[in-house]
Amino acid sequence: MPVRLDSSKADFAAAFAALLAAKREISEDVDASVRGIIADVVARGDEAVIDYTSRFDHLDLAPGTLRVTQAEIDAARAECEPRALKALELAAERIRAFHERQKPADLSFTDALGVELGWRWTAIEAVGLYVPGGTAAYPSSVLMNAIPAKVAGCPRVVMVVPSPGGLLNPLVLAAAKLAGADEIYRIGGAQAIAALAYGTRTIAPVAKITGPGNAYVAAAKRRVFGHVGIDMIAGPSEVLVIADDSANPAWIAADLLAQAEHDTASQSILITDSPALADAVEREVAAQLETLPRANIAGASWRDFGAVITLGSLDEAPALADRLAAEHLEIITVDAEGLAARIRNAGAIFLGGHTPEAIGDYVGGSNHVLPTARSAKFSSGLGVLDFMKRTSILKCGPEQLAALGPPAITLGEAEGLAAHARSVSIRSNRVL
Amino acid sequence: MPVRLDSSKADFAAAFAALLAAKREISEDVDASVRGIIADVVARGDEAVIDYTSRFDHLDLAPGTLRVTQAEIDAARAECEPRALKALELAAERIRAFHERQKPADLSFTDALGVELGWRWTAIEAVGLYVPGGTAAYPSSVLMNAIPAKVAGCPRVVMVVPSPGGLLNPLVLAAAKLAGADEIYRIGGAQAIAALAYGTRTIAPVAKITGPGNAYVAAAKRRVFGHVGIDMIAGPSEVLVIADDSANPAWIAADLLAQAEHDTASQSILITDSPALADAVEREVAAQLETLPRANIAGASWRDFGAVITLGSLDEAPALADRLAAEHLEIITVDAEGLAARIRNAGAIFLGGHTPEAIGDYVGGSNHVLPTARSAKFSSGLGVLDFMKRTSILKCGPEQLAALGPPAITLGEAEGLAAHARSVSIRSNRVL
Structure with missing residues (x-):
């Protein structure tokens, strides 16, 4: 009860x-093993990934077979129940329509002094999507991660999914195709996270990794955080x-x-x-x-x-x-x-x-990747903004610099940063 | 050269x-000490914070004196050079005006099926702002962290700043006041991060911590990440x-x-x-x-x-x-x-x-807290969105459920989640 x-x-x-x-x-302490796996993938690349895949997934791969081929994806689609495929298509369409509304606007304005200010949003160039294998292989989660990335405009969405014993869930591959994933690799665990973060000969590195996984995957994501971006630990x-x-x-x-x-x-x-x-x-x-x-x-x-x-x-x-x-x-x-x-x-x-x-x-249509464990106090569900970043833009001319320069010099000097102050004063004889 | x-x-x-x-x-490995400090603050609260402050900052505090008083803040302001204060005020005004433009819009719409969808942005209820002491005490950084939080609408902005030997930078206090910080505590290091994340008798816990710090602060932020939100490790x-x-x-x-x-x-x-x-x-x-x-x-x-x-x-x-x-x-x-x-x-x-x-x-006017170490590939400078979170909202009536129910049931069953399917089918005799 x-x-x-x-x-x-x-x-x-x-x-x-x-x-x-x-x-x-129960937090499994797998951090030491994960550290070793990451270091090994950094050092030996594909070879290490192949070794761990053999050990953990009981699957022997050659470097040329890491990637799931188009023929395999087509075959998987053909294997899916038409009713499930149709439901997946409806889901994809609704998720896409909802997330299209999350695309942020750039801003550019000129203030009263004539300073041009604003920002520009750009998509992350390459993102990795971790998809668990086995019983927790959810095609719906593939859509929820990959579609916002594609709506954001990410040119390269790379999916990794372990294939224990060589098995892949056909609906997961169908969902990846529907969502527009650009590359799919049949690898998982900490070795897949390491390959995505640091790259191997076969897999070019990505800049951010999202998606849920087991204790090894979570520990690996924590470890590579900083070198690449990650989403929340689910x-x-x-x-x-x-x-x-x-x-x-x-x-x-x-x-x-x-x-x-x-x-x-x-x-x-x-x-x-x-x-x-x-x-x-x-x-x-x-x-x-x-x-x-x-x-x-x-x-x-x-x-x-x-x-x-x-x-x-x-x-x-x-x-x-x-x-x-x-x-x-x-x-x-x-x-x-x-x-x-x-x-x-x-x-x-x-x-x-x-x-x-x-x-x-x-x-x-809304995203099902949502903050758990009370983290809704400070974080949001997955969305288009998670696959973009904002660059701020500033432009002064001589008059704007003349207006803003003196207070900038004052603050630079107050903070003991003379070179900051000089980088302003050197531009104007008046304030030199 | x-x-x-x-x-x-x-x-x-x-x-x-x-x-x-x-x-x-050079990444100092301070993780073991930091783990100990955090556990101690969780266990002993204010007493532990006071002990570490005595040891690291050579400052003996009683529980009632952790918080910087309004009289101290007023005295600090009076001590500042008028020119520096005026520059700080101009900076605050421009930062506020820029960040006001980052406030996100809520969305609510009804789609073709009649489903009501949207999202709502809310401010994080309590945020902690770490401000380094000593030579790296930058009043400008106080503005850059606290103003976006206040523009976001955070009701409680808590600043911590170590005060080695009892000294506090008057301009830092003046900046905190200008930016609208609600509470200021004269503590720093991992013990301050732990106090913010887990709370003590004197300091109520916050939901997110931002701001730069030394190796101890960075390691402590990594450790409390998940329990609270953090910004980037600078x-x-x-x-x-x-x-x-x-x-x-x-x-x-x-x-x-x-x-x-x-x-x-x-x-x-x-x-x-x-x-x-x-x-x-x-x-x-x-x-x-x-x-x-x-x-x-x-x-x-x-x-x-x-x-x-x-x-x-x-x-x-x-x-x-x-x-x-x-x-x-x-x-x-x-x-x-x-x-x-x-x-x-x-x-x-x-x-x-x-x-x-x-x-x-x-x-x-734009924020000076920006992504370092190549992380501009996947992350943005600090802004108003870092102090808010988005809740998605969904509402169906009987007709919308009748339209969306069957594909939801199909996908629930395809994922082996029968209770998911049943939570839809139970609502309709037609699909039971």
């Missing part, structure tokens, strides 16, 4: 703090549902379980002002678990990390939601918009009873 | 690659000047030295199609070094990491500039705008002979 909290109880503050502090992930998935008694308990239970089936470390929380709804949802979760294929995973997540919180009033909800800073927040109340407007921290908000989070996972 | 490269020489590609690969920073400063023979060699030399005076690990590079200009600049640098207060630092930087590169044609410059991905790029050529348009990677671009980089450091 999940923990049940009641905001009217004396121990509520302590119980809620304990819920926030609960550690959901943690287990989470949903917070805020509901009143207008909500359907069976639907809420299904949403809580959809999150819980991802991982035993996932977290599903219900906040409601209706104890009756809380009871009904708990009963429904138990009933639906009976017939769920991944009941072991979902059941463990719900038992260990699930929570049901009852409030005297939904007015208490925004403050709690902000502290939870959930990756996914569903609001199923009479005035969902009004409540949403009072919440600061959430990765994505799903409004009303007819917006299950799974719609956002696949076909809503 | 700096290295001199000529693109017409056979060894140019190798020499340029060596220049790119040159390691400028490396030594850099300038790349691209010039033709229309440029004034004395001005260029002054700009190269302004960058070099920051740190012996700073890097100043000139690229030109004029060997005569290259020679003249080298002579000017040598001459100007003679009278520079920080000649030891600037001279070592120029000698060890400076470079002068001559090209057959400036058409070769964009590709080289993109590989250098300089923090600061000055273009002093007849068609500076045209050349700038062909360059993808730079933190900030300064156009024409009357825009020395130092103007951008202080009073231009």
Whole structure:
């Protein structure tokens, strides 16, 4: 049974703090091995990548076969169920349309002094996309990472996906093709991250790496951070549902379980002002678990990390939601918009009873790569801006320099940076 | 003497690659001490912070005196030179005006199916700003970090600044006041980063930490990353000047030295199609070094990491500039705008002979916290977006769910996530 909290109880503050502090992930300490793997790939390139692929993925590759060929991609597409392919195409189209709206505008303006100022956004030249293999190979995640990169205008999107025993998920390859990935390599783990970051004879280096992975991949991303850019280190998935008694308990239970089936470390929380709804949802979760294929995973997540919180009033909800800073927040109340407007921290908000989070996972159009582990307090879901960077631009003429030079000289001198001051004063006899 | 490269020489590609690969920073391995300091601050809070402040800053504090008082700030302001204060005020005003233009717009739209989509930007609730003490205490950096946070709308901006032996730079306090910092604590080092990230009895935790620091601060920021957000880990400063023979060699030399005076690990590079200009600049640098207060630092930087590169044609410059991905790029050529348009990677671009980089450091208005160490390939200077985060919003009604439900179910099933599929199908008898 999940923990049940009641905001009217004396121990509520302590119980809620304990819920926030609960550690959901066992952090495997793989940093030493990862450091060795990276150093080896830097030193021996393809050869090292091939060695680790043989050892970890039980797959023997020759340098010429690292890259997945066009013929393989075409064959994979032909193998996919037409209905799945069509759903993937709809998803890709909607994701593209949504992300097109995120393209930032350049700015150029002249201020009152005549100084020309502004900035210019440019796409990152080459990005790497890590795609997990095996059971966690999600074609939808390929779309969610690669499409924003292509919408941003990245000329080179490189995908790596491990192929344990030589197997690749056909829908993953189809998604890569749909999203416009330019190169695909059948490698994974820390060795793939190292190859992307530092390059090998076969794989030219990229400037940024995104996408989820296991403990080795996460540790490798942390290590190469700085040399290349990375996205967030993804943690287990989470949903917070805020509901009143207008909500359907069976639907809420299904949403809580959809999150819980991802991982035993996932977290599903219900906040409601209706104890009756809380009871009904708990009963429904138990009933639906009976017939769920991944009941072991979902059941463990719900038992260990699930929570049901009852409030005297939904007015208490925004403050709690902000502290939870959930990756996914569903609001199923009479005035969902009004409540949403009072919440600061959430990765994505799903409004009303007819917006299950799974719609956002696949076909809503918004991105499903979202901040986990309370990081919605300070970060955003993946988007077009993650694949671009901004260069600021400044231009003065002699008059502008005459106006701005003296205060710049004053500040340079105040900071003890005489060469800074001189680089201004040398340009004007007046201020020399 | 700096290295001199000529693109017409056979060894140019190798020499340029060596220049790119040159390691400028000795990375001190302080990670083990930093881990201990953080754990201690988490365990003992203020008491640990006070102990480390006594040990490292030779300053004995009582818990009630960690915070800099309003009276101290007022006294510091009174102590500042009026001219410096006025320059700081002009800088603050211009930085504020520039960053106001970076405030992102929310979006809300309804697509052809009737799905409501969009996003909302919100400010990070609490941010910490690290300000180095001692000789590297730059009031301009206080403005560059705190003003974007305040423009973003962060309700709580917390500044920490070490005060070795009890001394604080009055202009730093004046800048904090001007920028609108809400709390200032006289602490520094890894202990200050830990206090900001995890909180103590005196200091409530923040959600993101920005600002430069020494090796301990950088290691501590890396360690708390994930629990809180951080900005980039700043490396030594850099300038790349691209010039033709229309440029004034004395001005260029002054700009190269302004960058070099920051740190012996700073890097100043000139690229030109004029060997005569290259020679003249080298002579000017040598001459100007003679009278520079920080000649030891600037001279070592120029000698060890400076470079002068001559090209057959400036058409070769964009590709080289993109590989250098300089923090600061000055273009002093007849068609500076045209050349700038062909360059993808730079933190900030300064156009024409009357825009020395130092103007951008202080009073231009754009941010001087910019990506170093080639990271302009994948990241941007500090700005308002660094202090905000985006929440995506999705809303379907019954008809939209009926349209999008079936492909979502198909993809959920294709990914083996039955509970995802069920969370959609349960909402509709038709698709149950």
